[in-house]
Amino acid sequence: MAELSMNKVVKRYGATQVVHGVDLDIKDGEFCVFVGPSGCGKSTLLRMIAGLEETSEGRMTIGPKDVTHFDPAERGVAMVFQTYALYPHMTVRENMSFGLKISGEDKTVIKEKVDKAGQILKLADYMDRKPKALSGGQRQRVAIGRAIVRQPDVFLFDEPLSNLDAELRVEMRVEIARLHKQLGATMIYVTHDQVEAMTMADKIVVLRAGRIEQVGAPVELYENPDNLFVAGFIGSPRMNFFDGEVIELGFHQVMVTVPRLGNVVVPVAVQSELRLGQPVTLGLRPEHFDPKGDVKVTLPIDVHENLGGVSYVYSNSDEADLPIIVELRGQRPPVGSDLEIGLNPEFALLFDPQSEERIR
Amino acid sequence: MRRRNSLYIFTIPALLVLALFFIHPVLLTLDMSFTSYKGIGEAKDVGWRNYDRIFSRERYYSEIWLTLWYTVIVVTALTILGLFFAAMLHRLPLIRNFARAALYTPAMMSFVVVGYVWQFLYSPLNGGINVALRDLGLGALEQNWLGDPALAIYSVAFTQIWMFTGFTCAIFLAGFAGIPEEINEAGRLEGANSWQRFRYLELPLLGPAITVSVTLTTIGTLRTFELPFILTKGGPDGATRLLSIEIIDNLFGQYKFGFASALSIIMLIIVLTVAFVQNKILRDREDVS
Structure with a gap:
């Protein structure tokens, strides 16, 4: 050994x-x-x-x-x-x-x-x-x-x-x-x-x-x-990435607006200094969408994969290559309808789109 | 049932060709071997007399033994040398393709060319080998390579070995290529050196290549005729008189078509028997290993 x-x-x-x-x-x-x-x-x-x-x-x-x-x-x-x-x-x-x-x-x-x-x-x-x-x-x-x-x-x-x-x-x-x-x-x-x-x-x-x-x-x-x-x-299905922009600075927290999610504003905890208008990439895992989440979003449903215990909803849009993946438990919304769901901002991660490094 | 039988229809063209160009001539030869046919005139039926002659004279037995001995020497040397060069080249990927082509070149040349080149090399006074020995100060080793009855068969065998080592080497290299690289790497990790990997891993896995190589070279060597014919014409004093030379001599030297046919049938039986037995032994071994 x-x-x-x-x-x-x-x-x-x-x-x-x-x-x-x-x-x-x-x-x-x-x-x-x-x-x-x-x-x-x-x-x-x-x-x-x-x-x-x-x-x-x-x-x-x-x-x-x-x-x-x-x-x-x-x-x-x-x-x-x-x-x-x-x-x-x-x-x-x-x-x-x-x-x-x-x-x-x-x-x-x-x-x-x-x-x-x-x-x-x-x-x-x-x-x-x-x-x-x-x-x-x-x-x-x-x-x-x-x-x-x-x-x-x-x-x-x-x-x-x-x-x-x-x-x-x-x-x-x-x-x-x-x-x-x-x-x-x-x-x-x-x-x-x-x-x-x-x-x-x-x-x-x-x-x-x-x-x-x-x-x-x-x-x-x-x-x-x-x-x-x-x-x-790491993680399957993969993490969702969204282009966003910093619109408000707070103490150890910034507000990020995400156009892909209907311009919702997501509060994200960070230690580092950011500036207003700074472009960021926001990452959120499929399981961090939650009906009880604080930030509400509406997504069109393109594909619904049911694995029994969990199911995954795929939502495409014309602007982005990759679909948004949302994990659901117990819900079976029909394809073609709109999914009303929340997300848990405390799990959201921020990345620098240029260097691809994490912003902590 | 009808469907299954209809499959055999597809073998008819091949069977026709085989019957026409292989079985038919063999049957003709067999038929002729019971006659005293001289090439022209009538073929007189002589029954078993040709065979009787072959089996009642010492000379034909010794020619059969000589043919078998010659085959043993050539096949053994071809197998060992082919394996040796293939094992070396397998470990030297940079020169592998070039060396394989170079080794194979003699096998691509005509027997006649090879025969005359080596006849010059072997010639006693100004032949290449003796001159080279003399120039190297090894004059004591000079030989009458093709003229000495004790040596001639080995000189002829050496030429044949030189000619076909590249052929067996190519077969073994193909065999080596069929052994997955990981087997060798696993052996290296377990501490096997190059020789141990050859002996315990590669050699057993080359079984099928050995079977192919030994079978092909045996059949080829048993029937060989061109090199001894050009180099020695069976001489000196019958020292290189292989069965094939005897057949040609009877056929075109003495026009004994009937007797030559009987010898040909004997040779065919020997070749088939040796090839069959050999194949059986080698295949059984392959299965065990």
Whole structure:
């Protein structure tokens, strides 16, 4: 078990730079999730930690060791691949034993470790099967088992659940979380699925275009995003953004008018100094619309998605690309009618439309 | 039921071509092998006499053994060298395509060109190899490469190996390309060095490529005729007289069409048997691994 630290880590392919000076500390035993859109560099960063990609610049340490230029095998990491990367010609037992066998481990020790891993992962009945005779979930467990038996300092997961069907994904998600608790190991997990990120992580790292946008606990990122990107990326359905303008300044509070919502005036609490007439972007999550809310708005209903417990109303307008999304509970208004609803201004967030940074 | 039977109608064109150009000539040859046909005149029926002659004389047995031995040498060397170069090139992506093309070039050349080039290289006095040895101060190693009965078969085999290593290498490179990169990366993470990854991960997964390569080169080598014909004409003293040379000699040297046909049938049976047995063994192995 060990902590991991990255200091100004850079990755270049020829002249193209894909990771731009990442600084990150992951504590011992932490479950850290890298999340971001496709091509944001999250898998590259993970592969750099694994040593499968050379680090072009910067320093990386695992525990007390500077592993920046170490071979993958010397780093004390184990990785679970998206495609599982099981050895198809070996049985489950041979797959899990391989690493120990070539490192010259004693046979009885290997058997003991592999049996134990098989037990933890409920694979005991499948030890003599080849991977092709296993289901997707079982293969994934074998891949995890192969990582466990080597007792690495850091576990790396590269989108391990994206090849599984929805039901199995939920099951394995719980299983990996359980495993993390049981082993207490440092785990780094790459995903583009923010549900996985929100539910599993101790710490989420949001990446965009090879840069860290924000690092924090899931709830912190959800409730207190640093910028427009994180606010829009974390949360499903996404946060609504409205163009607005400051029309009145108060003590630690400003009044913002929002044309898209019929020029309603929303009071927003802020500490920083704003000026009159300053353009701002106002962010509000779908669940922060509330029939009992203080600020009343009227929205035309274009689409109504009913998920049973909750439902979402989508409201388009000609001026904006994206529809406004409103979460409703218990209400089933007909499509084509107007929705009368309030919003809770205490949850509204302000962003600078130019720099996209949060105005706090 | 009617629908299912009607599917076979679509195989008729292929079956026709096969019957016309493969089965028909084989049957004609079989028919001719029971005659003493000389190319012109009447074909006189001689029953099993041609076969009787083949199996009652030591010389034909030793030619069959020589053909098999030659095949063993060539196929073994082609497989090992092809694997070696493919494993190297697989690890050197920058030069892979260039080197593959370069290695494959000999296989694209005509047997006649290759034969005459190597005949020059092997020639005892001013041949390229002996001159090179002399210039390097290794004159003691000079040989009469094609003239020494103990050496000639290996000299011919070497030429054939030189010619077709690129071919097997290309098959194995295709096999390597079919192994997912993650398998190798997983091996690296588990601490397997390059040799261990080759031995325990890549080699077993190359099973299908090995089957294809060994089967194709075996069939090709058993039937080989051009190189020994050009390089040695079966000499010296019959040291390179493979079954195929014997057939050509009987056919166009002595116009014994009937006897040559009997030899051809024997050769066909050998090729089919070896290919069948080999394929069965290799396929079973693939399944196990």
